[in-house]
Amino acid sequence: MSGSAHGNMNLTLHVWRQxxxxxxxxxxxxxxxxISPDMSFLEMLDVVNEDLIKKGKDPIVFDHDCREGICGxxxxxxxxxxxxxxxxxxxxQLHMRKFKDGDAIFIEPWRAKAFPVLKDLMVDRGALDRIxxxxxxxxxxxxxxxxxxxxxxxxxxxxxxxxxxxxxxxGACVASCPNASAMLFVSAKVxxxxxxxxxxxxxxxxxxxxxxxxxxxGFGNCTNHYECEATCPKGIKATFISRMNRELMKTIPCPPxxxxxxxxx
Amino acid sequence: MILDGKAPSGxxxxxxxxxxxxxxxxxxxxxxxxxxxxxxxxxxxxxxxATLGELGYNVEAFCYQDSARRAHSIAAQGGINAAKNYxxxxxxxxxxxxxxxxxGDFRAREADxxxxxxxxxxxxxxxxAQGVPFARDxxxxxxxxxxxxxxxxxxxxxxxxxxQQLLIxxxxxxxxxxKAGSVKVHARREMLDLVVVDGQAKGITCxxxxxxQIESFxxxxxxxxxxxxxxxxxLSTNAMGCSVTAGWRAAKKGAFFANPCYTQIHxxxxxxxxxxQSKLTLMSESLRNDGRCWAPKKQxxxxxxxxxxxxxxxYYLERKYPSFGxxxxxxxxxxxxxxxxxxxxxxxxxxxxxxxxxxxxxxxxGQEKIEERYGNLFQMYEKITDENGYKQPxxxxxxxxxxMGGLWVDYNCMSNLPGLFVLGEANFSVHGANxxxxxxxxxxxxxGYFVIPYTIADYLARITPGKVTDAHPEFKxxxxxxxxxxxxxxxxKGKKTVSEFHRELxxxxxxxxGMARSDASxxxxxxxxxxxxxxxxxxxxxxxxxxxxxxQLENAWRVADFLExxxxxxxxxxxxKESCGGHFRVEYQDKGEAQRDDENYCYxxxxxxxxxxxxxxLHKEPLKFENIELAVRSYK
Numbered sequence: 001m002s003g004s005a006h007g008n009m010n011l012t013l014h015v016w017r018q019x020x021x022x023x024x025x026x027x028x029x030x031x032x033x034x035i036s037p038d039m040s041f042l043e044m045l046d047v048v049n050e051d052l053i054k055k056g057k058d059p060i061v062f063d064h065d066c067r068e069g070i071c072g073x074x075x076x077x078x079x080x081x082x083x084x085x086x087x088x089x090x091x092x093q094l095h096m097r098k099f100k101d102g103d104a105i106f107i108e109p110w111r112a113k114a115f116p117v118l119k120d121l122m123v124d125r126g127a128l129d130r131i132x133x134x135x136x137x138x139x140x141x142x143x144x145x146x147x148x149x150x151x152x153x154x155x156x157x158x159x160x161x162x163x164x165x166x167x168x169x170x171g172a173c174v175a176s177c178p179n180a181s182a183m184l185f186v187s188a189k190v191x192x193x194x195x196x197x198x199x200x201x202x203x204x205x206x207x208x209x210x211x212x213x214x215x216x217x218g219f220g221n222c223t224n225h226y227e228c229e230a231t232c233p234k235g236i237k238a239t240f241i242s243r244m245n246r247e248l249m250k251t252i253p254c255p256p257x258x259x260x261x262x263x264x265x
Numbered sequence: 266m267i268l269d270g271k272a273p274s275g276x277x278x279x280x281x282x283x284x285x286x287x288x289x290x291x292x293x294x295x296x297x298x299x300x301x302x303x304x305x306x307x308x309x310x311x312x313x314x315a316t317l318g319e320l321g322y323n324v325e326a327f328c329y330q331d332s333a334r335r336a337h338s339i340a341a342q343g344g345i346n347a348a349k350n351y352x353x354x355x356x357x358x359x360x361x362x363x364x365x366x367x368x369g370d371f372r373a374r375e376a377d378x379x380x381x382x383x384x385x386x387x388x389x390x391x392x393x394a395q396g397v398p399f400a401r402d403x404x405x406x407x408x409x410x411x412x413x414x415x416x417x418x419x420x421x422x423x424x425x426x427x428x429q430q431l432l433i434x435x436x437x438x439x440x441x442x443x444k445a446g447s448v449k450v451h452a453r454r455e456m457l458d459l460v461v462v463d464g465q466a467k468g469i470t471c472x473x474x475x476x477x478q479i480e481s482f483x484x485x486x487x488x489x490x491x492x493x494x495x496x497x498x499x500l501s502t503n504a505m506g507c508s509v510t511a512g513w514r515a516a517k518k519g520a521f522f523a524n525p526c527y528t529q530i531h532x533x534x535x536x537x538x539x540x541x542q543s544k545l546t547l548m549s550e551s552l553r554n555d556g557r558c559w560a561p562k563k564q565x566x567x568x569x570x571x572x573x574x575x576x577x578x579x580y581y582l583e584r585k586y587p588s589f590g591x592x593x594x595x596x597x598x599x600x601x602x603x604x605x606x607x608x609x610x611x612x613x614x615x616x617x618x619x620x621x622x623x624x625x626x627x628x629x630x631g632q633e634k635i636e637e638r639y640g641n642l643f644q645m646y647e648k649i650t651d652e653n654g655y656k657q658p659x660x661x662x663x664x665x666x667x668x669m670g671g672l673w674v675d676y677n678c679m680s681n682l683p684g685l686f687v688l689g690e691a692n693f694s695v696h697g698a699n700x701x702x703x704x705x706x707x708x709x710x711x712x713g714y715f716v717i718p719y720t721i722a723d724y725l726a727r728i729t730p731g732k733v734t735d736a737h738p739e740f741k742x743x744x745x746x747x748x749x750x751x752x753x754x755x756x757x758k759g760k761k762t763v764s765e766f767h768r769e770l771x772x773x774x775x776x777x778x779g780m781a782r783s784d785a786s787x788x789x790x791x792x793x794x795x796x797x798x799x800x801x802x803x804x805x806x807x808x809x810x811x812x813x814x815x816x817q818l819e820n821a822w823r824v825a826d827f828l829e830x831x832x833x834x835x836x837x838x839x840x841x842k843e844s845c846g847g848h849f850r851v852e853y854q855d856k857g858e859a860q861r862d863d864e865n866y867c868y869x870x871x872x873x874x875x876x877x878x879x880x881x882x883l884h885k886e887p888l889k890f891e892n893i894e895l896a897v898r899s900y901k
Contacts, residue, residue: 020813038538040649046543046764053762053808053817061814063331065504067544069645070429071335086648093648118475119814126452129332133444137437140394142316142714148393148421149351152405162398162423165430169334192396199396 009035009101013048015060016108018117025117027106037097041084042067042074044096045107062121069093069233072168075175076121077108082172082231090170090233110171112180114218125171127217128185134213135206136189138199151197161195164188166234173228173236179220184228186214187244188236194247204256207247268521268871268886271675272376277892278358281380284676285719289726296321297447298730301721302469302484303327304456304511307336308428308706309689310490311435312713314450318442320718325482326439326448327471329455329506329819334436337492337504338709341428342549342642344410344420345392345706347385352409356417358382363893365704368414368594369669369697370846370861371895372527372869374888376676377694384715385707389421391714395434399423410638411554412702414594414900420703425549425641431706435713454480455819457750458743459487459515459685466515466685467733470743472751474819477812479747481740485730486684486721489515490713493668493690495528497827497834498779499771501665502534502547508823509830512672512691520680521871521884523693524670525830526838529700529847530780531666532558532598535649535659536618545664546649548621549642550702553591555626555635556659558582558598560605560612560619570612570620570658581605581619589900596699596847596859597900599663603780604857606662613660622658663780667705669696669847670837673871673886677720678712681871684728686721688712693869698846751811754821759804763820766801770827773797778835783851787839791832795878798828829877837870840883863895 011032018025032048039047042064049059065073074091078084084094099105107121115123153161165188173184190207193199199206222241229238273284291299299322303314306328314326328336348361362382366373389407393399399421400408409418423430442448453474460468460481468483494509495501516522533548559578566573581601586593593601602619605611612618627635632655636643643654650660671693678686678694689709696704777790801824809815843866844850844859853860869886 036539036541039541040543043541043543047541050762050764053806056808058809059817061816065330065335065506066337066340067505068340068502068546069648070340070426071330071337071504072332073330073335088644089648093645095648095651097651122814125331129334129440129450129452132334132437133440135444137441138394138396139441140391140438141319142312142391142438142718143387145390145394148349148389148399149406151393153401154405155401155403158398158401158405161396162430165396165398165423165433166426168429169332192398196396196398198394 007037009037009096009099009103011035011099011102012104014104014106017060017120020119021116035096037095039096040067040092041078041094041096042092060121061119064092067092070168072170075110075123075170077110077175079106082110082176083233088233088235110175112174112219114180114182115171115174127219128169128171128182130217131182131186131210131213132189135202135209138193139202140198153196157195161192164195164236164240165192167236168234170233172231172233174219176227176231177220178225178227179223181222182214182219183222183241183244184232184236184238186210187240190244190247191240203247204251207244208251208256211248266884268673268884269675270374270886271677272374273676277375277379280376281383288719288723291722291726293321297323299323299725300325300484300731301486301488302482303488303490304469305336305490305492305691306333306436306439306450307338307490307492307689308432308435308709309713310488311336311432311439312710313488313490313688313717314448315435315438315442316714316718317721318445318447321447324442324448325451325484327451327454327456329453329474331452333439333450333452334433336432337507338432338706339429340502340504340547341706342425342547343412343551344422344427344703345388345431346412346419346703347389347421347707348382348419349386349389351407352418354417356419360417361385361419364415365695365701366697366893367898368701369699370859370898371697371863371890372524372845372888373695373697375890375892380716381695381708381711384711387715388707388710392431392434395438397423397430397434410551411592413550413553413592413598414589414701416589420551422551425551425639428706431710435710456491456511457514457747457822459518460739460743461518461682462733462737462739465683467737468735468740470740470747472747475814477815479744481735481744483733483735483740485725485728486686488686488688488717488721489672489691490688491691493671494830495665495668497770497831498665498774499767500537500542500545502531502545505544508826510823510826513826513830515672515680515685516874518682520682520685521673521873522670522833523673523869523871524837525834525872526841526848527669527698527846528665529595529667529669530599530663532595532602532663533621533661534664535646536613536662538614546645547664547666548646548659548661549639550595552621552639552642555638556591556621556623557625558591558602558619558621560610562610564609566610586900593900594699594701599780600849600857602661602663618660618662620658621661623654624658627655667700669693669698669700673869677723678716679720679724684724686717688717698848750822751818754805754807754818754825755811757802757805757807759806761804762806763817763824766797766805767820767824767827769797770794770824770831774831774834778838781849781851782838784839787835790835791839794828794832794835801825801828833872833881836881837872840870841866867895
């Protein structure tokens, strides 16, 4: 059954359209009619796109995949707020009941120097992958590791590590930050691994490498606006940034020594 | 043709060890000469690419998402099974093996399942070493919970985000290899053809989803880790981009597709709210540890759940399956829910729902404990439905979730095409006709970390590396065919959108090839699907151009493939005149319970593509049970 006509909304959308990375881009206006409050935000865009296709126009391009708030693919500034006007969710889980009939909605891509626009609302977030590649891991090899219960981890640390590990890498923190800083993203990884004995071994090397990679990608610095924390769909706390700074400071008096690998016997 | 799964001889518990000794090795110095293409970066693909890269092979990995971290494994919530027996509740490798074979309704290959159970314990250790923050108790030890189809607690979990954490573990291991230079990741690429040279898989043809360019990649072996196909039903719990395309394109190049009719309908999903719906959201099976399923006893009872007194509620799973209760396997729990709704005792809009009630657990354990266990799931439920699951029971309904069928592979995870390996959900091997909860993550990681690294060497050691490259004319022929298909789709300029066709196909599949299938409904589907396919190629409207980001075009080829594959799924379901696991033929039942026919259907059905609009050829792999007695599956 479809949602009853009662309570359905008509909305005016102002959507960022940009043909490709070189295009200058502009906001265009569309009408979204008969939108049910039970629709997700992306389902509303599906409806608008079907309408555009029927009119022979190019549908709006936007990244999306799991549509259950976990893959981190969707990435839209909705009325100036990353993932829109609800807390602890991504755009795909934002529901139209958060809007009212007659509303104007502005939809834009993530805006950051390190996230170039590819088309319309789709951006290139490869910079986040490259930060993880710099040292966002433990160097455990496949096989030859101890029994899972041989490494005891206090429940407090396991839970705190999980809080940080919940990051979905969507980039909302960067998009929300006036400095386009990736500190929340990087600190979440530094903390997720640094809080566990398996990751603590490489903590000093990790934090230095990741911060260096973050700077090289053109992300800004943290100046304590807390916009990242406010819009993070997984509720990751800015205290992890303090934790990362502390880890980084600890490496300054005694930086991890670069070891040249030597040949064996 | 009678197919041979090549399970090694000897006692069950020694098969894998013996096989590992018998297989050939590739010398460490020679490994870098071999190039391996891994398609898909979910648990199976991410783990395989990371491990093969670490071993020294030259690996290229592909995914359609913008990052290798986003594959749909990430959405798995509840957990991962392993036979650790940490809770001291009598678990063992044999018991995990037995539960999995029985859960799959005796339609899987014994040796493969036993290997899976064996390496399950290594997976947990591996993930811990990578920094997966599994739940721990106050003493610092790993915690376990229970899942459907088992009477032991063998499921490891990281809140309700286990799939995410395991995938991040694999993605980080993969990232480490990217930095080391052994793996190159090609994101935003979709595989559109398998290049086969002299009967061997030698490469793939992809579309670059940003530039629109058709690109060729060669490799000495191709490993498909491309997930499942239940988006053929249109609405499912899969991600929007999940499709059968990679597997189906390989099938069209000669790889056999096995048991396509084995589809899993998951019992606990959030019910549909309207025609606008683009996907369905799963509520983890782990919730059935503490949630009780019920429906009103009275037909058409539309009182609020709180107004229905205890003795007017039917806790139908506890009533029908007292020894497993709410943790009955998925196929059984789904059919039971459908039975309630078909009997006009469903709840919520349209009567398509049953309750999942936490009131008793909250009373017993306190809301805080329930929040700790499933907080993110309750939050997700509230965001979608605007209802508070702590205060009133959740409403749930079954939805397509997983495909047990997939490309046919032997014990080495190699398809009938030499050089083409298939891992994880994309293959057919271990789940039989029904997968148990928390076993998909186990299989993906088992295949990727602990099976393919051994078995691929046995193949590679027999061939010359780099003998066929993209200079071979087959690559150009494949790229030209893909380009021609793109042009054809864009030139139709019909009246209906791609989504409209997908929705229509989904309706045909759900109504005729869904939870209850009959001779008549399947024959109906076999009439409707080709007709819809024909209309698609006459009347679809694919907007935009070729040399740019074009999501309509992406959807168009995925739907085009579903329109061919859906027919095979229905044909396989028609052929299998028995009920087993997720495949339920209404003619073959014993008061609602699936009735197998072991005499005639104890085989894997592997279909050979013979052309669109032509009948595929059926090849059978007889399933032998040497260690388990074939029995009627009972959870009563």
